[in-house]
Amino acid sequence: MRSAHWRERCQVFKNAENIPDNPVVFLGDSLTEQFPMSAFYPGAPIVNQGINGDHIDGVLERLALCNALHPQAIRLMIGINDLFDDRSPAYMEKNYRALFNALKEKPLIVYSLLPVGRSWHQTYDTAIRDTNRLLQHLVGEYGFIWQDLYTPFRDALNSGAELFREDDIHLTRAAYALWARETPINK
DSSP states (O other): OOOHHHHHHHHHHHHOOSOOSSOEEEEESHHHHTOOHHHHSTTOOEEEEEOTTOOHHHHHHTHHHHHTTOOSEEEEEOOHHHHHTTOOHHHHHHHHHHHHHHTTTSOEEEEOOOOOOHHHHHHHHHHHHHHHHHHHHHHHHHTOEEEOOHHHHHHHHHTTOOOBOTTSSSBOHHHHHHHHHHSOOOO
């Protein structure tokens, strides 16, 4: 069962007006939803379809809302909530494959999962890196574009950058600036 927020966001996507022609659509969870994209990609034809708390199967369920926009590109980061909810690697692979099969003919850029902050590092870092290896393999198998954001985020963290808010999961403005620098959009 999807949350009220998930259903509300889907309704917002469905009823949105003034959508740019052939936009770049960002699909994901709260990290995507909270991304202040207009500040970092001024003038770019972007649609943010992030939903707080979403999972791989949630993105698959709402994919028609993205496809209806005839995007020039789709940028996807999804899976961290699946890890937080203890979904198995086999379950995640099955859902990634279903999502990628549904996107076969689309111009897709898949972002790695990001590292988490200190309080979650020991619990989730190995699973995040394992998921990123799986994702990179699947992206190659399906012929999509892979973009590693884990490494530049980990490097910035190791250099003392403040990338996380108090919960050690959600991102600061500096983290979004790093994300945008690593993933430019041609207007």
